Amino acid sequence: MWKAASLPLAQLRAKTVLAEQAARETFLRTGDGTASIQRRTVEVDALLREIWSTLQPGQEPAIAVFALGGYGRRELFPASDIDVLFLCASEAVERDAHELIRTATQAIWDIGLRASPATRTLKECERLDGETNLEFGISLLDRRLLFGDAGLAARFENELLMTALLREAAGMEAYLAEAARMRHAKFGDTIFHLEPNIKECPGGMRDYQLIRWLQLLRHLAAQRAWPDRPGAEGFTLSLSAAAGNAESSSTGSSASSEPNDLESAFEFLAATRCFLHIRNGRDDNILDWVAQDEAAAGSVGLETLGSADPAYWMRTYYRHARTISRRATLLLDAAPPIARKPLLKVLRRRRSLVGGTNFWVEDNRITLEPGTSTDAESLLRVFAHIAQYGSSFREGTESRISESLSALAVHLPEGPYLWNCLRDVLLGPHAAHALRIMHALGLLELLLPEFHGIDSLVVRDAYHRYTVDEHTFLVIENVHALRTPRHEWEKRFSTLLPEIERRDLLMLALLLHDTGKARRTGDHARESIELAERVFTRLEFDLEERDIVRRLIRNHLEMSHALRRDIFDPESIRAFSEHAPGQQQLKMLTLLTFADIKAVHPDALTPWKAENIWQLYIATANYLDRSVDEIRYHVDADPVVLARILSRVAVHGGFAAQDNIQNEQLRSFLEGMPQRYLQTRLPDQIGEHFKLSLGLASEPIQLAFRLHRQFNEVTLITRDRPMLFADMAGALSAWGMNIVKADAFSNSAGIILDSFQFTDPFRTLELNPGEHERFLKSLRSALRGEIAIEGMLRSRQRPRHGMATAARTRIVPRFHFDNQSSSHSTLLQVVAPDSPGLLRALSAAIAICHCNIEVALIDTEGELAIDVFYLTTAGRKLQVPEEACMTQRIEEALSTIASDQSETASIASPPAPAGTAQA
């Protein structure tokens, strides 16, 4: 039995106080966190050695005492626990030394140190599997012999531990990776917290240790030996290869005397953690705003003296955290996966080239072909691949890309090519992941220097949790996440996503919406637009594209503001609708607001708030559909609009602004036009329409055709007549065009302006520019009555074998009249399966009942057509007889369309062979 001698506790306690003071003073005097934690380690080593030698003078039990964890690494922060392992040669030794170990542990506590002891026999250390043993095994990676039986320690390290680690390395790596992923998820998988926990957050101290552990385990698996001299002083693992200079740096054992980025990051974090422990008097690692101010004032972790700006200091923190986080992420990506479906596993493992580049993908990880360099085009293709599949780079590839960036900067792509590449990145489901890597490597700022201002930018307020750049990526992530909504209330918003025609522009607006925050003028939306203008110029956007992005950025807070009003008050809805002058803008603004609020803070978007956003969206969508054309433009009431359009027409139209005749004609063209026309058309487009209207004297049917990225558009300007809208819809359908949107406007002079947006399923017009003129001529002939439209439609509806397909979903057609929503018209809303000739059939039915289409809002959502017509008869709303007529005619039209469709589908699907069951 070992006998505990009496310890001079008072004396040891005094020594402890002095030791702690010395470590603190080292930090306060030099600001060097690493020196301070090493100093504390040395002091504690001495104290523990004194306790141990005093407790058993002259007796040497078969026990080896190790320091574990941070203490084992010689990283004893001011408020860190003292992790100690008492390793006993056998159970008998453990039994005999029980009192000795208990007294030693008690003494450590009594002298003022927080001990965290563990006792194990040699046999107990043989197995490192199972969750508890795995954790213990990981703590053994940082062991350092303090004192005791050196022979026992050597046997433990070189035989038993090495064998156990080699056997369990893969399991430990998987366990570490899973624990790290869970920890990262707890912190939103981002380093960019406004008040980060510098130990647990991604990019914090824990990740730094993770890097060391993973590298050590891989080294052991590859070399089957300790990376450095094993023995009483433990081992050291150089992290100088951590920047990943070689593709095969997984062993991570190359030596360098120069501190690399990772070591600099550790030194900064070490200084900051020392500062926090001393400041708080406990193991508190949260860097709150007050602590940030104080750390910046003392230039904690910086090489400069004096005081630093808190924003600058925090940017330094994020830069270091990013270094650690990137490295940890690369290693985690290479860690063994938990479970995968066999087929996916095979597909992922297959090695293939990213098209048109010298980058290889294997197991969803990307490597640059050894011995080659990259160019900007290839790099952008690779990031499009990452955005699409969520891939990551292998170790070393990122640093090779970083090194080549300065050369790439000389030959950066510009204009439409650059935009096409960026679109591919922005539209990928993993866009935020790709953008984060581009940002970390500096590529994003190279392509969009406007983003640089918000790099790691802290804007302090009570709500935001993340830096502005991270908030931006989260907004993009939130929109893409709607592809797989998790909550019931998210499902509603997810229905809007596929209906956005220019999702690319929405994503660009999201990327740029907060860039103006860097200027700190108090109106970041205005500043962001100014920065965005430069982007538009470089990407060579057309006026319409600029307008869409500009409006989204300018109005990105308007929906949030509207939520603070009574969202059931029609006047609030009307006021808000001015910021969203069309269904498309409204849908984009709704998704932007949803994603923006959600990215502020994990709890910012409550179901309550989401419901309010949705109700505001519905109310505004209905308002836009039902009441916009109540308000008409009158030149005398608002001459400013006339002047603005006049100036644009003068610039592009080639005539002088002071030309009185033209002024009068423009005035006449605009008089009585719906405000919606002015809100949804750019001044230049209005100018184009006006110029067309000038040709009405010589040609009473004016048509203009434009090829767009998504849709083609035909604009018709002529004098109103019955069946005009129906004839135009029919002629387009007869050409095989699928009408997805239509607008009808008219002015006080009876001139109508109808625009039809349509897709061209066979790409007839896109591939045959020579056909444009024949197309317009055919439309003109149809509108003049020179060609029988019904005949054209019949020949179109005759299907070629196998071409037609039945609708994927069953939609029951329905319609209803609404006499309340408009003061001047009866609304007819028809919801029906989209089919060729539907619009023609509906508008013909309206014309047969002698009703006039004042406004038509035609929309298509997937296979669903949602058409709203504003109807009048003899200048008034519809009465009961007209509604009865319309009901009969619309029912007939819908039934004819339905029977045509079923006939077409049955022709397209050949009968099943005899004896074969049909579903």
Next chain:
Amino acid sequence: MYKIEAILQPSRLDAVKDALLEAGIEGMTILEARGHGRQKGHTEFYRGREYTVDLLPKIKLETVVQDELVEKAVSAISNAARTGKIGDGKIFLTKVDEAIRIRNDERGPTAL
């Protein structure tokens, strides 16, 4: 002491908070709520379907005040929240026996 519970239109919250601060009442709890009184809900049409909004968004404000401040607080809330329309909300008063400050176990009106 009285506990005041007020059901408000969300759009009136800022005005009510300002009015209470002006009346010398600083502590309050705000809860997001849904409900309806006689206002009931309403029906919207969206994509050809009826969409019934039967529970309307409301804000519930809670505060506990000393007896002498009750009328002042009620009047501040009521004036700031009133639009004159149906759905402006309600105020409920409940007698409170005791208040305890958790930090130092202080009791009574001074703990408010």
